[in-house]
Every structure is written in structure tokens, then in C-alpha cells.
Amino acid sequence: MAARYDRAITVFSPDGHLFQVEYAQEAVKKGSTAVGIRGKDIVVLGVVKKSVAKLQEERTVRKICALDDHVCMVFAGLTADARIVINRARVECQSHRLTVEDPVTVEYITRHIATLKQRYTQSNGRRPFGISALIVGFDCDGTPRLYQTDPSGTYHAWKANAIGRSAKTVREFLEKNYTEESIATDNESIKLAIKALLEVVQSGGKNIELAVIRRNQSLKLLESKEIETLVTEIEKEKEEEAEKKKQKKST
């Protein structure tokens, strides 16, 4: 009986796929959408909030987590798996501070998380983690960074990315709209994140959770009032754009 669990769960298929990893990526696609944007002096993370049940306390469901003062991450996929990964990452951030007397770079902690995920695709009796993560932060020298990891254990740096349910739609929106002007100021970067999420969320600003890190400051979660204000701004801008187009057409 014990012999069954000695085998690796993630084994190669005849045509070279790791099906468990691919199934894990499917699990990620079921999670709620998350978006990350790297601005010039700010990094923004946004998540579509899952609607909570009537009796549920809203504050216990937080998808945006700080790993250290200068790094934070958002995930899409299995919440329980994410909790483990986040715990390990937080411990590693402090261990690094202890042994090297320096805070982690965003790349280092991403690499650590990715190595952890890869280990679980090559171990006995374990299944891969069912989460993708967007890790953002600032390095010691002030450069903003955004990395994405996925269940296979690979990681890449991005200027802006989305993970989760409608990631493709959001990514296409970002590809069209991420320009030097759109991230020129902090406010613009935040609005870009909101705009990206508004593409896929149903009921507007109520269901969006947003967090930012500015250089040399720690993670700040935006209050729903602030988000509402920004959403109204965005809608006004949209109307003005529509008006302009109408006028151009009529002339």
C-alpha cells in the first residue's frame, strides 16, 4: 500500500507533457483575476474580490499579501496552497536579512518561490502547487520589479501582467494600453490597473481590491472610497472620450 505513494505523481506523458502541472495551470485559470502593473515610481496590484457570503467577515479573505516591507504578491488559484507558499516566502525574506544583512531583491524571492514550486513537481507523492503568483516590489537600488511565477516553477519579469480567470482578456487590454504615458504618474498607473480590471469585472469598483507599493514605502491597500473615486474619474474620462469622438464624426 505504501509503495503506491512512493511514485512521483508528476510523471512525464509519452509526448513529453507533465499533465499534473498542466492540470494545476487549469486550476489557476479558475481563480479570480489579478493584475500587476510596474510603473516608474510605483507598483500596483489589483484583484477581483470574490463576493462574500452574507454572514462572512470580509476582512479574512485577503489575496494581496506583503512578503516584506518592500515586496508583496497576489495569487490566483488554490487559496490553501497560496498560504503555504506565502508563509515560506515570508520566512525566507527574514532568513535572507539575517544571513546576508540585506533585504531580498524581488528577483531573489521570486526565484526562491519558483524553486519551491519546481521541487513539488519532482517529489515523491506530492502534487504541484495550484497557484500562479504576481510578485512586485522595489529593489534596494530603487528599481521597480514585477515577476510572475506559475505551477511549473518558471518565472519571468513583466512590465504588466494578469493571472486567473480572464487573464487573456486583461493581458490583451494591457498590451494595447500600457504605454509610457499611461504609467507616467502614480495615479495614472493605478487607473490603468482599475481600467484593466473593469474590463472583466461585473459590478464596477465594489468588487476590486487594490494595493500599491511606492519606492521606500510599505504596502498600502486602497480603501473602497478611494477606488470608487478613481472609478468615477475613469468613467468621466470615458464619457469625455466618447463625446469627442461623436463631435469628430459629426464635423
Next chain:
Amino acid sequence: MALASVLQSESVDFSNYGRQRHGFASGLYEAELGLESVGGDRLSFALSTSCSNEDGPDRKIEFLHGTTTLAFKFQHGVIVAVDSRATAGSYIASQTVKKVIEINPYLLGTMAGGAADCSFWERLLARQCRVYELRNKERISVAAASKLLANMVYQYKGMGLSMGTMVCGWDKTGPGLYYVDSEGNRVCGDLFAVGSGSMYAYGIVDSGLKQKDLTVEEACDLGRRAIYQATYRDAYSGGQVNLYHVHSEGWTRVSQSDVLMLHQQYQAEKA
């Protein structure tokens, strides 16, 4: 053991004690015993007495407690100066020992205590530093390198390692100087001198560093002079003065001067 009983008999009792109990230090324990003459300053390595070599019937390790090594930070980096004498009791085993270990092109380590311990652990440190560089695509900081070394030897605390080293280098925060020893001490500082001749060296460097803003020439001279003075008064230090300068581009070997030549030079200057 007959020879040991002819010499200081206290050490014999304690060496038996040391061998029976596993976790107790052997060499260091005895070295600390016979040395009320050196003050409570644990950072300064003790005079090499015969008992430190008579640890047990098989132990014939040469301890470089008899030595003078110093390093100090100044405006243009770090100066590292060492002597080159190795003694076994009152026998001068060598006058040409290399007591500075080149960990990598921008990190240096000095050697005091057990020569084998120092060179082994510092070579291991060199390997760790290189792996760090490859993994993180940037040089390791002096703080991190010294921390790695300190953590490595701490695991062997109480098992008889004898090592007192200064890790000197230049990283993105500027010049770095750390003292690390096998007791688990790790201290950051601007000036350290380690060994039996350290007190004499401190005297020279302390008075020379009063005038701020030394040039590279002046600092090298100061380091050389300090080691020379230590060799003049300390029987267990001598040979040559090896001088290194660590700057933003890495370290450079400045000079190797025989102490007797220096003596003649300084005498001539006095006249």
C-alpha cells in the same frame, strides 16, 4: 604524556577532562587556561605557550597565536598588514608564512590561530562567495561574506577550531572590515589587530590615525610601521611585513618588506 607531566601539570588534568567530555573545546580550552597574563580581552589572541601544543599525545598543530595581523579602514579603503613568522613554542618554524588569504579579487582574509583552520575555512568561504555571485549576478557584500564564515565555524564551536580572521573588502556600501573568530564573534569595525603583537601594533596605529584624511602612501606607511614595531617587541612576530590595500577596484599587494631592512631604514631616519 610523560613530557606533558614534566611541563605544566594543570594542563594535563584538563586535557583528560577535555577528552572525556565530547562537547568541550580541547586546544582552545587549555590555551585560555594558562593565560592570565593577557587581559580579559578575548579578541586578542593569547601568547603561544607550550601547553597549547601539548594538547594530547597526537596533537602537533602549530598555532599562529604568535603573530601580528592588523587591518584598518581609511578614506581610500582598507589597509591590511601582517607579519610572516610561525612559531612552535620558542622554535621559529618559518619566517615566510603567507598570513593573508586572497578569497577573491575584492575580498581578503587574514590568518591568526590555526593555519590549517584559517586557510581551509577561508577557501570554503571563497567557494560560497563565488556561488553567491553566480546565483545573484552581483558580488557578495563584505557583511554577507563574513556572516557566512561566522555561521560556518559556529557549527563547530567547542570542537577545537582555532581561527581569528579579519574579512576585508570593498562592496557597494564602501570599504568593509569584519573580525570573525572560531568562538563565534563577528564584529564590524574600523580597526583591528590580532595576535600576540597586537597591543604594540594598536599603539602605533591609534596614534597615527589621529590625523584624519590619510593618503594611500601615509596609510601604507602606518600599517608597515605598526607591524614593524610589533615585531620589534614581540618575540613571536617577525619575518616580513606583507601589506595589501583594498580599494574600489579590488585589492592590490602593495609591498613585502623584510623587518630587518625596515629596522635599518627607520634607524637611518632617526639619525
